[in-house]
Amino acid sequence: MPNLSFVSPTRNSPWGTYLSQIDAVEPYLGHLARWVETLRRPKRALIVDVPIELDNGTIAHYEGYRVQHSLTRGPGKGGVRYHPDVTLEEVMALSAWMTIKNAAVNLPYGGAKGGIRLDPKQLSLKELEKVTRRYTSEIGIIIGPQQDIPAPDVNTNGQIMAWMMDTYSMNTGATATGVVTGKPIPLGGSLGRVQATGRGVFVIGREAMRRLNVPLEGARVAVQGFGNVGSIAAKLFAANGAKIVAVQDHTGTILNHSGMDMQNLLDHVARTGGVGGFAGADSIADENFWDVKSDVLIPAALEGQITAERAHRISTRVVLEGANGPTTPDGDQVLADRGIIVVPDVIANSGGVTVSYFEWVQDFSSFFWTEDEINVRLDKIITGAFKHIWDTSEQHRITLRTAAFVVACTRVLQAREERGLYP
Structure with missing residues (x-):
């Protein structure tokens, strides 16, 4: 595996995980594979x-x-x-x-x-x-x-x-x-930016569930990480009929099979700084979070959370990656072998960077859009991107992660080929 001299990645380290993902996509790049080394550096x-x-x-x-x-x-x-x-x-x-x-x-x-x-x-x-x-x-x-x-x-x-x-x-x-x-906002920020990543997680999750025939109404959702991404995604899922059955953050892990009252939970977090001690749910051991049965699991904390060992224990229909790199390559393989769909981070949590793009565009033009306009544009862009990735997955019979990398790497390497090398 090509490597840089100043890092020594293992397979499940962040850089090692990324290199493994590039290795997986290389066979689908056709003539562009001659440029693939640029992605590894x-x-x-x-x-x-x-x-x-x-x-x-x-x-x-x-x-x-x-x-x-x-x-x-x-x-x-x-x-x-x-x-x-x-x-x-x-x-x-x-x-x-x-x-x-x-x-x-x-x-x-x-x-x-x-x-x-x-x-x-x-x-x-x-x-x-x-x-x-x-x-x-x-x-x-x-x-x-x-x-x-x-x-x-x-x-x-x-x-x-x-x-x-x-x-x-x-x-x-x-x-x-x-x-x-x-x-x-007073310094050129965009309306909708704070909620954008969590909103994007919900929108992409809704699209994946629709294609998998998993009803949103009554769906059981477990969320790891209850910061800006996890809390907003959970709030939107609950507002659309889903039940938030388990939540974990740095203060503890809570469980309520009947679904939690999101407003009460959000108020508790605002008062105490975390979900631990929430009266509307039971406290469980942190590691037991991975044993909770759900329809949608949203890892929205840090990278490397779903290891192979945890992937064997997970009982869910869809893993919706709100965090960056939350699933190790070994964990990814176990989930694939078990038939659990993983919607990868590069599309699942792309709402934030999409609205960041909107903010950048608005700053250049000094013309700002309403929040409704932001949300309509966001939904259109990321659902279109997800459709392309889903179709690529079905065309090549590959996972959504590999399909996302096929789409992305093809675009990057086409641009690299057309630009050429200078000097």
């Missing part, structure tokens, strides 16, 4: 030192990354995460999945991703601003509205995007609202 990887003065006067150093996997089809696009477990290999994989996701939905972007290895909960708001501004200054040499456009990801939000946009603008001497997406 990020175009650019930047490692930066992020020093700040803490509130107590001491100096702290954090390691930051920005990886541009591909710029063949347009500017890099992908989020920035703040997490104590961030590594270069993880960011490389996430940037590569952004390449695939943007191409699968046919957005005019390449793939990029960023991150800082830190626990934001250990920093004050002032320290968090310092880290963000210093990191933005360090990666400012490779980002820009026409070069690479960051966005929120794990533990980052609209406020952090506002600091990034302001820092970049101050350093370039002109307000550049299009340098990031996921911004607050």
